Amino acid sequence: MPYPVTVNVETRLQNRDRLTGALRPILAIPHMILVGPGTWFHRANSAGLLGSAAYVLAIVNWFAILIAGDSIKGIRDFQLYYLRWRTRAIAYLALFVDPYPPFGDGPYPASIEVIEPVGPRDRATIAVRLLLAVPHFVVLFFLVFGWCVTTIVAWFTILFTGRYPASLHPFGVSVMRWLLRVEVYVLLLVDEYPPFALE
Numbered sequence: 526m527p528y529p530v531t532v533n534v535e536t537r538l539q540n541r542d543r544l545t546g547a548l549r550p551i552l553a554i555p556h557m558i559l560v561g562p563g564t565w566f567h568r569a570n571s572a573g574l575l576g577s578a579a580y581v582l583a584i585v586n587w588f589a590i591l592i593a594g595d596s597i598k599g600i601r602d603f604q605l606y607y608l609r610w611r612t613r614a615i616a617y618l619a620l621f622v623d624p625y626p627p628f629g630d631g632p633y634p635a636s637i638e639v640i641e642p643v644g645p646r647d648r649a650t651i652a653v654r655l656l657l658a659v660p661h662f663v664v665l666f667f668l669v670f671g672w673c674v675t676t677i678v679a680w681f682t683i684l685f686t687g688r689y690p691a692s693l694h695p696f697g698v699s700v701m702r703w704l705l706r707v708e709v710y711v712l713l714l715v716d717e718y719p720p721f722a723l724e
Contacts, residue, residue, distance in 0.1 A: 529640035529717060530709045532612060532702040534621050536634075538689045542623045546683040549620060556614035556626055560607060572611075579607040583712045587654070590646050590713060604712050605639060606630065608705065612637040615701055619672075620679050620689060637705055639714050647716040654713060661707045661719060665700075668723075672700040699723035 545552060553562075561573035572580060582600045589597050606629075613626040616635030626633055650657060675693045682690050706719040 528706065528720060529642075529715050530706045530719075531638045532636070532698075532705050533638075534616050534635045534698050534701070536621045536689065536694060536698070537623070538691050538694065539687070541620075541683045541687050541689055543684055543687055545623060545625075546620060546680065549618060549680070552625065553614065553618040555628075556610075556617065559628075560611040560614050562618065575607045576611065579604045579712060586713050587651065590651050591648055594645055594648065596646070596713060601641070601714060604714060608637050608639070608709065608712075608714075611708075612705060615705075619676055619697055619701060620683060621694075621698065621701075637709075639709055641714075642716050650716060650718075651713060654711060657718065658707060658711050661703075661710075661721075664721065665704055665707060668700045668703065672697055696723065 557573065559573045559575050561576045582603060586596045586600045589595070589600075609630060610626070613633045613635050616622050616633075617624075617626045622634045624634065675697055679689055679693050679697070682688060700723065703719070703723065709715055710717075710719050
């Protein structure tokens with residue numbers, strides 16, 4: 526059975542926009558303030574303003590799920606809105622796509638889909654969700670560092686050749702997927718444990 530989080534990125538490797546690529550760290554600042562940085566400036570507390578609200582609401586939802594057995598729909602909707610925006614912002618900052626991300630929802634060549642859990646929630650894993658995610662945090666620390674290095678290499682390659690290196694693309698997109706799957710898990714939107722896989 527596939528994992529209930531799907532991240533899609535439609536990347537064009539050839540004929541990349543060198544000007545917006547060169548200015549990408551500056552152009553992405555408004556999105557980084559709102560939904561946090563992705564690969565270049567990643568920190569554990571880098572969720573941005575909307576992300577901070579999503580994580581505070583996750584605490585409220587944590588109590589709701591433990592007590593009532595189900596999440597609060599409005600909280601889930603807001604967290605999914607944040608994750609959709611964050612996915613677009615990370616894909617833009619990581620140079621996977623050239624179009625400027627919309628502020629809010631809108632069509633974009635990077636997307637995330639999260640399938641809602643069916644049936645009763647797993648209260649036991651929700652009670653200790655952060656502890657269960659620690660192994661992923663450790664692995665992601667090293668993967669995100671590697672992703673930062675490959676993104677910088679890709680940035681210079683785009684500046685000089687107008688191409689995103691085909692050999693670096695699968696790794697970057699895979700780390701982005703892993704990062705977002707873990708974030709969805711930590712935000713209590715799914716109960717299935719994220720796989721340790723770059724796929």
